Amino acid sequence: MSGVPNPPSGKGRPRGSGGFGWRAFFHHSATPVFVLGKGKRLRYANPAWERLAGVTLKEALGMVCSQRRHSTPLAAALAPTPEALAGRHDRARRPAPPGRNGPPWWDVTFAPLAPGAEPPGDAADAKRGKETFGIVGFVTVVGEPVPAAAKKVPAAVSALRDRRAAHFGFDLLAGETPAAGRLVSQARLAASVAAPVWIVGEPGSGKETTARVIHHASANRDRAFVGIDCAGLQPYLVESLLFGHGGLAGADRVGTLYLKEPAALPRDLQQRLADHFTDTPAARLICGSERTAGDGVMSGGALVPMFQTALSAFEVRVPPLRERLGDLPRLAARLLGRPLDPAALAVLREHSWPVNLRELAGTLHEAARSAESGPVLREHLPHELRVKVGIARTHPPKSLNLDEILAAVEKKLIQLALKKANNHQTETAELLGVFRAKLWRRLDALGIPIPPQPPKPRKPEGGD
């Protein structure tokens, strides 16, 4: 059941698909997929489902999928659970209908259609304003015989694989914010199908991490995850890695191939990749980019159109960190392995994080080093972040006069330095990188009261 069938081309494309939308995407999928509309009636099923069920969509269309006494075994196997009928994701293990292909159980995952999506065949109802209903079902055959070769994995390798799989679980992406919730739902859906995925997100936001999570939850998880940075390698190297002798594109041992920024490759190599991955590839392709595939094709034609039409039907958006600041306590605790002081968290909340999780991971790593084994406090964070909070608190400025704003910033910095140096003027001047005389002049000009010098430590009496 691995591999993606040929993309729908004109005649073979499901009726009413209107371009490469959901139905065209399911049509590609090597996972058997079906869609139930109102009254639990079968509205759509893809070719993989037809092969598994042993009936054509035409024959089964309109079948009521319920577990009533008179239901056929096929209808009973596809019947949505009460959870699914209530609009929630659910999974059920059902006996495979007798006489169908493959062994004994089907795991059926039910996912409600996204709000606004209209189930196939219910468009007319939707237009008339009637309430629409739709559930997508994904079938996994359970109990398929494992090839003997696949069983011979050395214990150390399988232990490492298990550790990585445990690390790259959906929990890694999860959080309290709606943005994190959306990411987890999209990643779950991507893991349940075999179609290519396009992951879009800002630098360092976690695209490759998301691709790894999808891989470890997918049917290909027992094979390798391989990532290639197309912008960081010479194109001839990428070509030889993928299509050279024993190349990764055709290797059975590769389960997921992750390409970072495929638009950076020459167009002929992109086309070769697109042709390969819309045929019957051994591995599943996941691309990561700062732009959507549509943007890549439209603006300047950096990307060949097949990436938009056939290789990005399923798009996962990784939110920037600034859209999920509510997840900072959880992310920080995970990255540090210990909780973060609330005052330090307050500083992190004020930053805009242009390099997202990569920047957060680096910042916390440095802070943990300064804190050694103790708790990570505000003062362990980089000076620029802490100063920024001080400046941010003075916003919005009363005036837009540059001199006044610069004077306010200078005053804030001098006050911070004085505090840090415990009002010791020589140390304050050193911290600011100026001579003591200049510090005095600036204190005077900015109207900062010259603080009294702290008393000098007394020499212990009776010493030698």
Ligand SMILES: Nc1ncnc2c1ncn2[C@@H]1O[C@H](COP(=O)(O)OP(=O)(O)OP(=O)(O)O)[C@@H](O)[C@H]1O
């Ligand atoms: N959910 C997460 N929780 C904690 N750390 C994460 C998470 N996602 C990513 N990271 C960390 O953030 C850093 C960047 O992640 P990743 O490489 O996946 O981002 P990317 O978007 O693929 O980056 P690039 O822009 O270079 O393509 C890595 O150090 C990774 O371990």
